[in-house]
Amino acid sequence: MDSLRVITTVRELQAEAERERRAGRRIALVPTMGALHAGHLSLVKVARERAERVWVSLFVNPTQFNDPKDFETYPQDLSKDLELCRSRGVDLVFAPSAAELYPEDAQTWVDVERLSQPLCGANRPGHFRGVTTVVARLFLAARPHVAVFGQKDFQQLAVIRRMERDLGFGIDIVGAPTVREPDGLALSSRNVRLGPLARQQALALVAALDAAQNALDQGCRQRDELLAGVRETIAGASQASLDYAELRDPDSLELAPSVLAGPSLLALAVCFRPDPDGRGGEVRLIDNRVLCPQPQTEDRA
Ligand code: PAF
Numbered sequence: 165m166d167s168l169r170v171i172t173t174v175r176e177l178q179a180e181a182e183r184e185r186r187a188g189r190r191i192a193l194v195p196t197m198g199a200l201h202a203g204h205l206s207l208v209k210v211a212r213e214r215a216e217r218v219w220v221s222l223f224v225n226p227t228q229f230n231d232p233k234d235f236e237t238y239p240q241d242l243s244k245d246l247e248l249c250r251s252r253g254v255d256l257v258f259a260p261s262a263a264e265l266y267p268e269d270a271q272t273w274v275d276v277e278r279l280s281q282p283l284c285g286a287n288r289p290g291h292f293r294g295v296t297t298v299v300a301r302l303f304l305a306a307r308p309h310v311a312v313f314g315q316k317d318f319q320q321l322a323v324i325r326r327m328e329r330d331l332g333f334g335i336d337i338v339g340a341p342t343v344r345e346p347d348g349l350a351l352s353s354r355n356v357r358l359g360p361l362a363r364q365q366a367l368a369l370v371a372a373l374d375a376a377q378n379a380l381d382q383g384c385r386q387r388d389e390l391l392a393g394v395r396e397t398i399a400g401a402s403q404a405s406l407d408y409a410e411l412r413d414p415d416s417l418e419l420a421p422s423v424l425a426g427p428s429l430l431a432l433a434v435c436f437r438p439d440p441d442g443r444g445g446e447v448r449l450i451d452n453r454v455l456c457p458q459p460q461t462e463d464r465a
Contacts, residue, residue: 168249169256174265174305177258181307190215193308195299198222199239199353200248203343207312208252210340214310220249221258221302223265228294237445239353258306265301274300276323276330279417283319283431284450287407295320296327303333311335316342316350318429318452322417342451344370350451359444362436365401369432369451372397372409376430380455385424387411390455398434407433407448414454427456 171177184191192215194207204220211218222245229235242259249257273293280292303311311328313321325337343351348370349363358366372394379393394409411420411428420428431452438444 166250168246168254170246171256171258172260172264174260174301177305178307180256181305184217185307189217190309191217191219191306192310192312193302193306194218194220194312195302196220196222197224197238197353198245199241199356200245201351201353203314203316203351205248205252206343207314207340208249208254210338211310211312212253214312214336214338215308217255218253219256219258219306219308220254221260221306223258223260223298223302225265225294225298226262227266227297228291230288230290233446234448237357239356258302260305265298265305273297274327274331276326279319279323279326282412282417283408283410284433285319287433292320292323296323299324300327300331300333303328303335308335310338312338312340314342315339316352316451318414318431319417322415350449352449354447354449357445357447358436359403359439359441361439362403362444362447365403366434366436366449368398368401368404369434369449372432373430373451373453376455377453380424380457385457387420387422387424387428390424390430394430394432398432401434401436403437403439404434405437407435411455424455424457427454429453430455 192211194211196204208218224238226235274296275293276296285292313324315321321339328335328337347367349366375393375397376390379390384390391409398404398406409432411430414427414429429452433450436447
């Protein structure tokens with residue numbers, strides 16, 4: 165018998181959550197938009213360590229796409245996703261329709277105002293409002309004890325943590341480390357849309373993070389100097405244009421001071437064009453690293 169349950173309605177999922185909770189079993193939810201890859205499977209593994217039941221949601225959330233073309237071309241493969249979930253011992257998949265999660269006359273949004281503004285929020289208006297609204301819906305439907313998200317989407321994780329805190333869901337929000345290809349590219353469902361040249365040049369993201377890390381290790385703490393090195397690295401990739409490269413406080417997401425004094429989030433978003441021979445599509449990739457300046461001699465004195 166197939167041990168993977170697939171549920172498509174909120175009502176059924178809530179009933180299942182109620183049954184599990186009454187039986188004293190903890191539920192860990194891994195919210196995804198499908199097109200599962202090894203990065204998602206690492207979230208499943210983290211979830212498994214924290215609860216008796218692991219549930220995965222598969223839903224390409226229309227309200228978080230500010231570009232309709234990006235929504236239309238977002239990769240989807242339900243049968244492959246179910247197979248991967250089965251292979252990792254996931255207990256339940258929630259795969260609702262848009263109508264199931266968004267009543268036709270819905271008027272309610274969840275908006276984490278300040279943390280949603282900078283970085284991806286600046287160029288993707290409404291993106292985080294869509295994310296927090298759907299994640300709140302998923303939390304209310306699945307009533308998990310734990311929810312696991314990837315640290316690659318650092319701002320998303322910060323925004324969801326704040327939503328959970330502000331609304332008092334009582335859910336433990338867990339961030340799982342970024343999983344990378346052997347050459348260093350952070351795994352993303354969007355990577356499959358890169359043309360061969362753009363795929364090669366996408367390594368500029370991790371090279372830019374490394375450049376900043378190396379400069380920091382050699383004693384540079386000047387924010388603008390570190391960012392200049394990042395921009396130079398991205399500029400070396402002909403198919404790439406930098407959306408943003410910023411250094412910010414990892415908790416408040418406020419701009420880092422001009423001389424770094426403590427841990428600082430280096431966040432990047434880069435858009436790749438199709439290859440000159442037409443292969444691949446427009447793809448926007450993000451990556452990040454928290455840079456930790458070592459105390460300098462004069463700080464220690
Ligand atoms: O990170 C994602 O895949 C999505 O933003 C999420 C959290 C599943 C909400 O749609």
